[in-house]
Amino acid sequence: MSCVETIQAYAFRSIGFGERLLPKGEYTLCEHFTLIGSGMIWNIYFGFVALLTGFFFAVALAVGKNSANPAWRKPAEWFIFIFRGSPLFIQFFFAYACFLNLKGVSSFFDPFTSAWLGALIVLFCNTAAYSGEIFYGALLSVPKGDIEAADAYGMTGWKRFRRITFPTMMRLAWPAYTNEAIFLFHATTLVFFSGFPAWRQKGDALYYASYFADKTFNPFVPYPILAFYFILLTLVIILLFGFVNRQLNRHLPQERREKIRWRANLIR
Amino acid sequence: MKSLILGTAALALTAGMGLADTVRMGTEGAYAPWNFVNDAGEIDGFERELGDELCKRAELTCEWVKNDWDSIIPNLVSGNYDTIIAGMSITDERDEVIDFTQAYTPPDPSAYVALSADVDLAGGVVAAQATTIQAGFIADQGWTLVEFATPEETVAAVRNGEADAVLADKSFLDSVIGDGLVMLERQEALGGGVGMGVRESDQELRGKFDAAIQSMKDDGSLNALIAKWEVSSQW
Amino acid sequence: MFSYCTDPSTLEGLSWLSCYLTTGKHVNLYISVIVVLTLLAITAPTALLFGFGAASAARSQFLPLRWFGKGYTSIVRGVPDIAFFLFFVIALDQAFEWMRHKVKCPDWDQPIRQGIDFVVCDAAKLPLSSSPQWVHETYGFFLAVLTFSIVFGAFAANVLYGAMQAVPRAQIETAEAYGMSNRQAFWRILVPQMWVYALPGLSNLWMVLIKATPLLFLLGVEDIVYWARELGGTKAAKFTAYPHPNWHVWYFAALLVFYLCFTKVSEVVLGRIMARLTKGQATAAGEAQRKAAA
The missing domain is CATH 3.40.190.10 (Periplasmic binding protein-like II)
Structure with a gap:
């Protein structure tokens, strides 16, 4: 099979399109790159969706943890503590066991034992807890003067949060949040490695990398390829987040921008 | 010299x-x-x-x-x-x-274990440990394969209904049958x-x-x- | 362990449990807790050292050194630790053996790589194949420490680099005004002041490091999670005196409690260190501390 044919056959194998059987016999470099790259679809899906949805929950958690009312503060504190304090694979284990039991209760829970939903929920909670802590730290560092200025303009409640507190909090938290995004994408490799079952040999990049490592008994080819893809992905994340960072800080004069960057670096 | x-x-x-x-x-x-x-x-x-x-x-x-x-x-x-x-x-x-x-x-044959002896392998879901010869065999047959990280989880999957049957080495499955699980007649000679x-x-x-x-x-x-x-x- | 444990099948309740929890296998689990804690205790300072080296290199005037520092941090940070662990230890081990081989057996004429086999002379083996098992385990342990330190050193370098940048420029300028050389300003002014900026990032890294310990079994170290998985699995009466069904839930619940407690203790200790470091520093928190005391 030529490399173009391989790409046609396996580029979307991880989501069930193309050749049904995984490559056998030769295991060319092209097959390595195509199939592991195909698996990256899952890593990007998990990371992207969890990050996007987790963002909103994280903001809610940060505000909750900062709240004076214990009815809001306590649950937020405990949620953050439990998800930040335990290894991800234990979270996967308990989530899977829990979803299996719920499945017996109602057929509504059927999709929850599949990775696309079940693992996504765990990753969502996980990233929400980590980001929530980052945002909370940033919230504490919002300059008092900003809030006082808002008060002076007669802004209160939601309006003050939306116009003043939230943007400043984002600016402060952004570099640490970038790191969290990188960690989250790395964590997606654990989904099929120790957590959720792989159906019809549809798995993520690490699943296919270990498939090749298991067939060729040579770890020095597939895992570095996997590493290569992740370095690329990390670069893209840093670029995108850097772009947002510039947008967040574009109203500040040049040297103050620098300052914010240093300051924000110490939150996480 | x-x-x-x-x-x-x-x-x-x-x-x-x-x-x-x-x-x-x-x-x-x-x-x-x-x-x-x-x-x-x-x-x-x-x-x-x-x-x-x-x-x-x-x-x-x-x-x-x-x-x-x-x-x-x-x-x-x-x-x-x-x-x-x-x-x-x-x-x-x-x-x-x-x-x-x-x-x-x-050679130790591979055997199937399921909740009932008349399970439909081709139409059902068959579990195996990830990247074993058994997993490769099920994929080759075109059946629906579900892979777990450990053999223990494959058996648990049959018990809780995630999978209809599990394919593994017979000597391993011999130790898990009973308590509702039965071994099928059909066996495969792999490896x-x-x-x-x-x-x-x-x-x-x-x-x-x-x-x-x-x-x-x-x-x-x-x-x-x-x-x-x-x-x-x-x- | 206890005298009444000779026939566990006759025991029940607490006495059964006391025997069960003191089998040789469970002792291995307890030992692994110590191993993991020791590993963390050695890895943290080593990774900090690597990070400090890389961060200083990244600030160096000398271009290749700067490239090395930046390259190391960005590449290693880009790779998921799990992917790194899956091939790096073997590579590291082979690299060490290859270096020893070059030194100890200079007149070896066979190729090092025979097909996929990696063959070095007997004297170059690390550890020697005649050495007892504990030497092998210790060697494996240090390989794991080194691998962990390399990975987390990259993250530490990132944090320390940021912290070095965060020390107000005016401080360095003052040092220069007093006639300090670059080196003096770095060691006497920058390094003592950067820790307060670095600590939040480093504490977070410590938390991530704690949670990376379940990956130790990939590096050949039998950690707590490995033993919990092993002990919790279904045990048939044929192979053990303590048969039980699948008890993973209980073992993992115990692990959960262990990790949560560990996190809590770390948070408290790190909070104290932060309070101490903040003392007398020219930061908002330092200012607040001063006011509170006054």
Whole structure:
């Protein structure tokens, strides 16, 4: 099979399109790159969706943890503590066991034992807890003067949060949040490695990398390829987040921008 | 000429030293009854007894080492231990990378376990441990395959209805049936017998173990050991 | 362990449990807790050292050194630790053996790579194949420490680099005004002041490091999670005196409690260190501390 044919056959194998059987016999470099790259679809899906949805929950958690009312503060504190304090694979284990039991209760829970939903929920909670802590730290560092200025303009409640507190909090938290995004994408490799079952040999990049490592008994080819893809992905994340960072800080004069960057670096 | 003789002498000397060295036996320690960790925390099982006996017959000092299954071959070829004795079936793919002694057990068929004996394999979901020969076989058949990281999870999946049946080595499944689980009539012959893996560059060691296995086959002690641990059919 | 444990099948309730929890296998679990804690205790300072080296290199005037510092941090940070662990230890081990081989057996004429086999002379083996098992385990342990330190050193370098940048420029300028050389300003002014900026990032890294310990079994170290998985699995009466069904839930629940407690203790200790470091520093928190005391 030529490399173009391989790409046609396996580029979307991880989501069930193309050749049904995984490559056998030769295991060319092209097959390595195509199939592991195909698996990256899952890593990007998990990371992207969890990050996007987790963002909103994280903001809610940060505000909750900062709240004076214990009815809001306590649950937020405990949620953050439990998800930040335990290894991800234990979270996967308990989530899977829990979803299996719920499945017996109602057929509504059927999709929850599949990775696309079940693992996504765990990753969502996980990233929400980590980001929530980052945002909370940033919230504490919002300059008092900003809030006082808002008060002076007669802004209160939601309006003050939306116009003043939230943007400043984002600016402060952004570099640490970038790191969290990188960690989250790395964590997606654990989904099929120790957590959720792989159906019809549809798995993520690490699943296919270990498939090749298991067939060729040579770890020095597939895992570095996997590493290569992740370095690329990390670069893209840093670029995108850097772009947002510039947008967040574009109203500040040049040297103050620098300052914010240093300051924000110490939150996480 | 003199230096040449000296060279051979040195070579003979190092070879002699090689004999006195310990042979490190790599195993997984998580695959009862073949090899597992007993209550005392030591490696136990069919292969422990077999390995100790083989070392005695080949007059080698042996030491047992545990290694994760996924990296058991890379660590052998990298020289971290000298043999693999871990219930490893002799397959063509493995044989290309490492060498095997002759098989010490006949091929162990793979069997299915399900909640009822009349399960539809082709239309249902079949579980297997990820990246095993069984997983490859189910994929080849075009059935719906679901892979779990450990054998224990595959059986649990059948119990809780995630999968309709599980395909695994018969000797392993023998220990899990009962309590609602039944073994199907149908069996598959996958892979060859089980042998000891050695590095391709280590033919001397392979020869010694080969001879020791042969002597155990000849005097019937191997069959007795197989019967004791119920790992497979006898020779 | 206890005298009444000779026939566990006759025991029940607490006495059964007391025997069960003191089998040799469980002792291995307890030992692994110590191993993991020791590993963390050694890895943290080593990774900090690597990070400090890389961060200083990244600030160096000397271009290749700067490239090395930046390259190391960005590449290693880009790779998921799990992917790194899956091939790096073997590579590291082979690299060490190859170097020893070059030194100890200069007149070896066979190739090092024979097919996929990696063959070095007997004297170059690390550790020697004749050495006892504990030497092998210790060696494996240090390989794991080194690998962990390399990975987390890259993250630490990132944090320390940021912290070095965060020390107000005016402080360095003052040092220069007093006639300090670059080196003096770095060691006497920058390094003592950067820790307060680095600590939040480093504490977070410590939390991530704690949670990376379940990956130790990939590096050949039998950690708590490995033993919990092993002990929790279904045990048939044929192979053990303590048969039980699948108890993973209980073992993992115990692990959960262990990790949560560990996190809590770390948070408290790190909070104290932060309070101490903040003392007398020219930061908002330092200012607040001063006011509170006054």
